[in-house]
Amino acid sequence: MLQDPIKTQLKGYLAGLAHPVVLEASLDDSPKSREMHELLHEVAALSDRVQVSEAGQATRRPSFVIRREGGRAGVSFAAIPMGHEFTSFVLALLQVGGHPPKLSDDEIAQIKALPGPYHFETYVSLSCQNCPDVVQALNAMSVLNPNISNVTIDGALFQDEVTAKNIMSVPQVYLNGAPFETGRADIEQLLAKLDADAPRRAAEKLKDIAPFDVLIIGGGPAGASAAVYAARKGLRTGLVAERFGGQVMDTAGIENFISIPETDGPKLAAALEAHVRAYDVEIITGQQAKELFPAPQPGGLHGVALESGAILHARTVILATGAHWRHLGVPGEEEYRNKGVAYCPHCDGPFYKGKRVAVAGGGNSGVEAAIDLAGIVAHVTLLQRGSHLKADKVLQDKLRTLSNVTVLTEALTTRIEGNGRNVTGLTYRGGDGADHHVDLEGVFVQIGLLPNTGWLKNTLRLSDFGEIVVNDHGATSVPGVFAAGDATTTPYKQIVIAIGAGATAALSAFDYLIRVPVAAAQPVPAPV
CATH class of the missing domain: 3.40.30.80 (Glutaredoxin)
Structure with a gap:
């Protein structure tokens, strides 16, 4: 074997x-x-x-x-x-x-x-x-x-x-x-x-930690890149993340990361973590940021409150919080989550062997999911709400060779149906304006990502889509706060682009630190 x-x-x-x-x-x-x-x-x-x-x-x-x-x-x-x-x-x-x-x-x-x-x-x-x-x-x-x-x-x-x-x-x-x-x-x-009692002890350990020159929020490709670049500049660098790798950990095949013809998400995440740990970076995992307190004046200390109750301080902050799977937001989705509604075809596909499933989404993720599932399930129905698929041509060409895949365009999923225990079908509104029903046992949602920025509302400028607005230096609307990766308005949500943006944000933070004098200010107090 x-x-x-x-x-x-x-x-x-x-x-x-x-x-x-x-x-x-x-x-x-x-x-x-x-x-x-x-x-x-x-x-x-x-x-x-x-x-x-x-x-x-x-x-x-x-x-x-x-x-x-x-x-x-x-x-x-x-x-x-x-x-x-x-x-x-x-x-x-x-x-x-x-x-x-x-x-x-x-x-x-x-x-x-x-x-x-x-x-x-x-x-x-x-x-x-x-x-x-x-x-x-x-x-x-x-x-x-x-x-x-x-x-x-x-x-x-x-x-x-x-x-x-x-x-x-x-x-x-x-x-x-x-x-x-x-x-x-x-x-x-x-x-x-x-x-x-673990959260309380974690917060207790962090309460007396010294302020950082650069505090990075997020452990995905953008955060890892920012940490390496900041540490190489000799800056006191901290990184806070729930887990290393971020969304990359949920990615199966990666074939467009330049210089590496083929890898997978967990392998790349492990390599990113190993690279960061090779430098003098204080890594704080298992923690989630919940609020940003901007410095009262340029050169002062920003505060970042964590869900555990701890507050960290830094002269500059780099937000690399990434994104999460977008949900359909239709009746039945939450009710049947993990009971026929799934978000990871690689993980959960084997449980649908010989069954009928749908994939919602006609981008790269959706078409890749349909291709993978076609080798396992009896039949795949791919629903794209627009008039044409948005996936790369090479993926669409492969999809068209599969006899057990039906592609429906101008098909908007409106309801996921079930028997109280499992999914039994879905309803979609077609281009003719009428509702249509499909009998099936599973729905895989692959309709893109939403930025993890809800905790930043009313703190800095966000786009209409909830992305952190950045300029070409990765700077946000708050002086001394930078951002990189899928949580930002930087176009094209790709690993290689996130890594480059992380480097840009770190270099911009370094430039900010050498140009802005340290303000005579006390750390931001804890919120009441």
């Missing part, structure tokens, strides 16, 4: 195992069990510190647990962890074998202090690029704390469970048998849900 280069690399990793590891399998006579048997024995053959036992007694078959020899089993896979989850498997193997998870000392202490018991069940699809973050976080927690366990379940292998739980999107996490988390989440977000 594993190619020789992967075996060679994995053998090198396994050579450093500090403890013997057992892969304890629960198998039956199915083809998937034979496939799991082959994978586990291939891995065990690479190290004398890894052995396979087929004495597992788990009810889910095929499945396996990873445990130290003579120790407990906290990490389990009811899945053949290939695709996006292969890295999760390797990390779990190494961590059970003694490699410490790459977490901060505070996070490790916080995990070890959790009382439990916490038994997590994480439903994934192997094509989901959002799932590994959740799987790897929960696996690391289960290695560190004996009161925590996690089993990663491939929904395609255990379709009866998926049907019984009405799971139509991933990742879906259950805790002690009850729904706990939906969608991508990192370890900070998971800990915040498990440890109610």
